Amino acid sequence: MHKDVKEILFTDNQIIERCKELGAQISKDYKSKDKLVFIGLLKGSIPFLAELSKYIDLEVEFDYMDVSSYEGTESTGNVLVKKDLEGDIKGKNLLLIEDILDTGKTLYTVKAMLLEKGAASVTIVTMLNKQERREYPINAEYIGFEIPNVFVIGYGLDYDEKYRNLPYVGILKEEVYM
C-alpha cells in the first residue's frame, strides 16, 4: 500500500468484479437502443471507463470531454469546458462516465449542456457516489460503490494530479493535505 494511503476501500479485484456487473446490466438495459456513445470525463474516469467498457456487449462509440468547475454566482454552477467532444451528439444516447459524484455540480451542468446540444438521452455512470455531499439535483443511474464523506484517491482519482495510477481506491491520509 502507498505510504500516503490511510485505508484501502476497494481493491483492484473488487472494482473489476463490480465493472463486470455494471457492464452486464448496462448491456442488457441498452440492448434495444442504438447510437450509443460513452462520454469519458477527463482525466479521472479513464481507468474505470477502460475496465467497464470491456464488459459492454453493445456497439458503442467513445468520446471525451474535460471540464473544470469554478466558483460563481449562477445557481446552475459554472463549468468551464477545457476540451470539448469531437463528435456530433445530436440524437445520440449518451452514457456519461465519471470517477466520483460529489456535490453534483459538474454532472448537473454537463448533463444540461449535452441535452442542450441535442443528445437524445444522457445517463450517468459513476464509479463512486458520495450521496451525503449532494447539493445539486442530480443522481447517477449506475453506481459502482457508495462511499461516505472522505477524500479518496486512486483508480483515476488524484490529489494535486498524483495517485491516479494506484490500482485501488483508498482514503488519503489527512497529513498529506493538512
Ligand code: 5GP
Ligand atoms: P462535484 O462537481 O460532483 O462536486 O465534483 C466532482 C469532482 O470533484 C470529481 O470529478 C473529482 O474530480 C472531485 N472530487 C470529489 N470528491 C473527491 C474525492 O474524494 N477525491 C478526489 N480525488 N476527487 C474528488
Ligand code: MG
Ligand atoms: Mg472529475
Ligand code: MG
Ligand atoms: Mg481532481
